[in-house]
Amino acid sequence: METHGPSAIADPPIASEVGGDGRLGRGGVAWSLFEGARNPYVILITIYIFAPYVAAVMVGDPVRGQEVISRWSQYGGWIVMATAPLLGSSIDQLGRRKTWLGLIVALMVPMIAALWFAKPDGSGLSVTTTMILITLIGVLFAFSEVLHNSLLIRAAGLGAAHKASGLALALGNAFAVTALAFTAWAFALPGKVDWAWVPHAPLFGLDPAAAEPQRVVALLAAGVFGLGAIPLFLFTPDAPPSGVPVAKAFADGARSLVRMVMTVGQYKDAAVYLGSRMFYVDGMNAVLIYAGIYATGVMKWGPLEMLFFGILLSVLAVLGGFVGHWMDAHLGPKNSVRISIGMSLLGIIAFLGMAPDKILYFWPYDVATHAPLWDGPFFTTLPEWIFILIGFSNAIFITAQYASSRTLLTRLTPPEQTGAFFGVYALSGVATGWLGPMMVNLGTKLTHTQQGGFATITILLAIGFVGLMFVKGGGRTTAA
Numbered sequence: 001m002e003t004h005g006p007s008a009i010a011d012p013p014i015a016s017e018v019g020g021d022g023r024l025g026r027g028g029v030a031w032s033l034f035e036g037a038r039n040p041y042v043i044l045i046t047i048y049i050f051a052p053y054v055a056a057v058m059v060g061d062p063v064r065g066q067e068v069i070s071r072w073s074q075y076g077g078w079i080v081m082a083t084a085p086l087l088g089s090s091i092d093q094l095g096r097r098k099t100w101l102g103l104i105v106a107l108m109v110p111m112i113a114a115l116w117f118a119k120p121d122g123s124g125l126s127v128t129t130t131m132i133l134i135t136l137i138g139v140l141f142a143f144s145e146v147l148h149n150s151l152l153i154r155a156a157g158l159g160a161a162h163k164a165s166g167l168a169l170a171l172g173n174a175f176a177v178t179a180l181a182f183t184a185w186a187f188a189l190p191g192k193v194d195w196a197w198v199p200h201a202p203l204f205g206l207d208p209a210a211a212e213p214q215r216v217v218a219l220l221a222a223g224v225f226g227l228g229a230i231p232l233f234l235f236t237p238d239a240p241p242s243g244v245p246v247a248k249a250f251a252d253g254a255r256s257l258v259r260m261v262m263t264v265g266q267y268k269d270a271a272v273y274l275g276s277r278m279f280y281v282d283g284m285n286a287v288l289i290y291a292g293i294y295a296t297g298v299m300k301w302g303p304l305e306m307l308f309f310g311i312l313l314s315v316l317a318v319l320g321g322f323v324g325h326w327m328d329a330h331l332g333p334k335n336s337v338r339i340s341i342g343m344s345l346l347g348i349i350a351f352l353g354m355a356p357d358k359i360l361y362f363w364p365y366d367v368a369t370h371a372p373l374w375d376g377p378f379f380t381t382l383p384e385w386i387f388i389l390i391g392f393s394n395a396i397f398i399t400a401q402y403a404s405s406r407t408l409l410t411r412l413t414p415p416e417q418t419g420a421f422f423g424v425y426a427l428s429g430v431a432t433g434w435l436g437p438m439m440v441n442l443g444t445k446l447t448h449t450q451q452g453g454f455a456t457i458t459i460l461l462a463i464g465f466v467g468l469m470f471v472k473g474g475g476r477t478t479a480a
Helices: 026-048 050-058 062-094 098-117 127-149 152-188 212-235 246-264 268-298 303-331 333-352 382-412 415-431 435-447 450-455 457-468
Strands: none
Touching (some): 026 050, 026 098, 026 127, 026 152, 050 062, 050 212, 050 268, 062 415, 062 450, 098 127, 152 303, 268 303, 268 435, 268 450, 303 333, 333 382, 333 457
């Protein structure tokens, strides 16, 4: 069972108990649907459409926009670091989850929808107000992960937990691709192509001059999340009430957190691995978060290009799971993670050498002297397609890393300590969530370029890569 997020502290995957072919009932399906419905927010708002719009249009300068967004992401990372692990370790003492989760959804949905009012002329939400909203939504999103993941066993049972987890990942990808494709068909392509299956104008009379086709993704993400969350509250079983006061629950959770960290400290290789992972996973996350903003500023792509860039990468990312599984089986999870980090490093270095008139640093490209590669409304030049191919590689190997990292921990830890180790594994995933944004923010400020900010991600990946060199084990067999 692959449980991810800070809630693994409360409901860790126990390797010796996982397996079987349990039936996935409606409670498990509803649990999976919740994650699928939540994913369009990440894809539409934080990566491909809304955040690049804020950087390029609302801020008015992609370089300064990258600095603003990374600074606020850093603030959100600090809040999550200070709160999410404690929530995860206290969750069993808190008892019922769905009441807390319902409150979070009730707050998130209208806050996401309110981003519609982030108008380009400043007559709606200001840049600061918009970033405050996005930061608060990000913190609540992390809390929702904690609570949602902690319901997995109750939703599906041990025998079908792996089915629910896999279905959730599949639905997340399906919802994201569907949302991107619908946005392209309904709002971005109309008026730009003369294709029979595309409306002549954006649906609902949206005005491109007011950036309404970009801003409408906030309403779309809010609606999908709000509707997709309902089945969980109707069908997924909740934990029983604990009767423990909230203050005592968090106090007990803090003590549990300390015990888990102390346990992990007794196993050198696992501890070194978890320390290394804090750096490389933050670098991987940063690549995903800032890829859209980077492409908007450096490649000068607009909403249409970003939509199809997101669709292509979301589809290709599915291969990453298969690639990670194959490398795990044939090379061992440690080598799989090292290859994934190395390929991501190469991908970032290649990104830094790209521009509309330049390929990989040294190859100039004059658009005026080269015929378009195809007669379409986007991606008509060779630099654009090479940039996309680099994005393909990043999507595949970043996804493979997420899969192999969990497997690697099982190769380094004794089965009887799995719970404690996966608890700290979850903690390490949020403890440095602010580091990537801080590095990007600092690099952008110092160099006054997006490339300078993006280049700092290589430091995080390099530290993680070097750290793995000091980890013994992690081959194809489980630790004794």
